[in-house]
Amino acid sequence: MxxxxxxxxxxxxxxxxxxxxxxxxxxxxxxxxxxxxxxxxxxxxxxxxxxxxxxxxxxxxxxxxxxxxxxxDGRHAKKAEVVPIPPxxxxxxREAPHFGFDIDGKIKLIHSEDAPYGxxxxxxxxxxxxxxxxxxxxxxxxxxxxxxxxxxxxxxxxxxxxxxxxxxTSSEPYRFLQLGWNYKYVDAKLQSFYEEIKEIFGIGSSLEKQEGKLELSKIIGQQFGRAVRGLTESGLFIHSGGWENIQFCFQRKNILLTDLDSTKRIEIIPDKMKAIQGLRDFISNLYRYVNKLYYPKAISVYQLDVLLQYDVILSLMKGYFYDLEEESLKEVSDKIWKYFAFYFYQFRRLGDRLMDMPKELRKSLKFEFDVFYLLCLNLLYPLFLKTNSNTINHLSLSTDELLTNTKEYLGSRFNYLSLYL
Structure with a gap:
């Protein structure tokens, strides 16, 4: 051929x-x-x-x-391809739509552009x-x-x-998605990859324990937050914030952004939307981190009090909001944890039953992703407007406009969200 x-x-x-x-x-x-x-x-x-x-x-x-x-394994396809085939x-x-905006700041869910299989x-x-x-x-x-x-x-x-x-810079395309999993589900070679990174940062705790995982996650999270801010300041927006979209450079002791084909030039959107779109990419970081904590292969690792003690959400924020005081960021991270705690606790109670639960049923028990995005946006946007980001200008969407658009989009669901603002 x-x-x-x-x-x-x-x-x-x-x-x-x-x-x-x-x-x-x-x-x-x-x-x-x-x-x-x-x-x-x-x-x-x-x-x-x-x-x-x-x-x-x-x-x-x-x-x-x-x-x-x-x-x-035939994932997301009608049949398996045991032997590689051409495009x-x-x-x-595709699966779920993404959270986004139209050109005047109205909130909407957006489906990805169709892509060819392979x-x-x-x-x-x-x-x-x-x-x-x-x-x-x-x-x-x-x-x-x-x-x-x-x-x-x-x-x-x-x-x-x-x-x-x-x-x-790595011989293998290892990513960070499985760092937070129970190690009995993680391939031995991937465990060795994480262990090598742990040694670079001088982390003494075992990565089989929640303390070790969270200590390393704080470092990676802060680097990830800073990289996403750098992406925005470079004139780009839209990046999937999952930990499966970063690799690691051992020589630089730093993460690398990857999977950039969906990323676009921020110049294509109105000045009004540049700041909020940039922040939206960071909210994707927060969402994808928190959402994986109650994944069936991860949740058995963690206790809520230890999650709060290590506060990886705050570390992500410190990377992105590097030019703001930690005290104001801590207030927001506390509110996000307060929102998430109920859902985490309910999943923790289910324990091993999660592994046998149908995926759609499990998803129905999670927090609503659009509510989470809007919680974080309304908490963090006022802080973001205080940064020195080059996406902010005199036309930027105001916090009042964001709140109005949030109420319009959520309808009666806003009553629930307002408990956490």
Whole structure:
């Protein structure tokens, strides 16, 4: 098998070895079956000759997003793909909509743009490449953009498909999603990855215990919050705030933002909306962290009093609101924990029964995600307007407008939310 391809973008500052370059081209053109580390649409190629990109930092692998699909368990698909297949023109099954705004600040739920199963549209591959370039120029750590491929013969909804090729400082694409899980559900190699990071930061507590997990989560959370603020200040917005969307650079001792194809230029939205949209990305951080605490594979690890003691929510805030006093942030984190505590307690009581509970039933017992977003936005937006963010201007949405729009969107549900404001 062979797919026709065209290189539309390449980072001339990075010179891979001839062998590695040729192997990557062979995989994206399907002269060789791409190698996958985890199920999904992203291939993973380990460089035979790591490259020094400066300051003692080496890139060790190439991420090939959109090169095809390996889906041995059939997740979000009608059938399993035990053997990798090339990109398809089928639509990838999406789940829940995202919280967002229209151009005048009205609140609404937004569905992601359709994506091809096993592939990425060329224009989205270009977005990932260019967004990573912007972050690099603004000293926000992210994956390193290397190349964009176009498939001239493959289309999805009349748009050409492509591949976004990025370089990683890690040999494996390990992420932080499972850091908070009970270790009996975590692969031994991933445990070793977390242990190595723990040693870098001199954390004495075991990562099998909640104290160790939370101590490391505080450090990673503060770095993540700072990176998302950096993304906004770099003129970008929209980034999925999940811990599955960050990697770690051991040489820099810092997290890296990844999965940037949905990120957009903030210049495309009205000045009125730039500040609130930037803050919305950070609220996504808070939501995705808190939401994973009562995940069935995680909740048995934690006790509420220890969660409050370590307060990872506050650490996330300290990273994002680095130019504000901690006291004002602590007041907000306390209110968010107060809102979440009831739901956490109820799930904690269910214990092992959560593992056997149907997913839809379990979801129905969680807090409503849009209420959580609006709680955090109304608590944090007044503080954000006191920062020196370059997204704030004389046209920025006011706190009164946000509150009015919140009441209009929630209707009678606002009565519940108001108990926590």
């Amino acid at each position: 062979r797919l026709n391809y065209k290189i539309t973008h390449i980072n001339e500052n990075i010179k891979l070895s001839k062998e590695d370059y040729n192997d990557i081209i062979a995989q994206v053109s399907w002269q060789k079956t791409p190698s996958f580390f985890t199920p999904g649409r992203t291939g993973w190629y380990k460089l035979k000759q790591p490259i020094n990109i400066g300051e003692g930092v080496y890139v060790k692998a190439a991420k090939l997003k959109g090169v095809g699909v390996w889906n041995p 398809t023109d089928k639509t990838y099954l 592939g990425i549209c060329h224009h989205r591959a270009v977005q990932e490449y260019e967004n990573a370039q912007i972050l690099q120029k603004n000293n926000v750590y992210s994956i390193l953009p290397y190349m964009v491929i176009e498939y001239p013969d493959l289309y999805f909804h009349n748009k050409k498909l492509g591949v976004a090729i990025s370089l990683s």
